[in-house]
Amino acid sequence: MVMTASMTSKNFSRIKTMPISIIFPIEFLPDPTPNPRLGIEGRYSVATSAMGVGSYADWSQSDAIKQNLKMLLLTRPGEYVMDNGYGVGLPDYLFLQEQEIDTTGLESVIRSQAATYMPYMTISNLLVTLDPLNSMMRIRIEFFYNELTIPEVFELEVI
Secondary structure (H helix, E strand, O other), X not given: OEEEEEEEOOOOOOEEEEEEEEOOXXXXXXXXXXXXXXXXXXXXXXXXXXXXXXXXXXXXXXXXXXXXXXXXXXXXXXXOOOOOOOOOOHHHHOOOOHHHOOHHHHHXXXXXXXXXXXXXXXXXXXXXXXXXXXXXXXXXXXXXXXXXXXXXXXXXXXX
């Protein structure tokens, strides 16, 4: 799930948006203060993870980008309500035969989606391989962000 946090300047003339990847599972903690307006014993607040952070962006930029990339790859086009064009749709490839999968076309879709929805990263190398013996598709993406010279590597296996 990718949410957007808005930050505004004092004169409200510019609004910047920053993608946030929430760490799942989200834990809700009961507050001891009753809330009679809602008719419940107490309200609930979102707990932070065991690492003391509530999102990947708080923990590591690299991990936040990898989480965003994973969500982009696994989301089917039309599944994300706010933007019907978002997503590569890797789950749709699960039960296809090797001959039905166009790896070049899939690489093109991944590059296009990443350029549209993750412009803060640059893909330097993308490899989609099929392993028919194990009924598996492997995706390996090497990328840069913030003009760093050391590439990050993201790997995903669809079984």
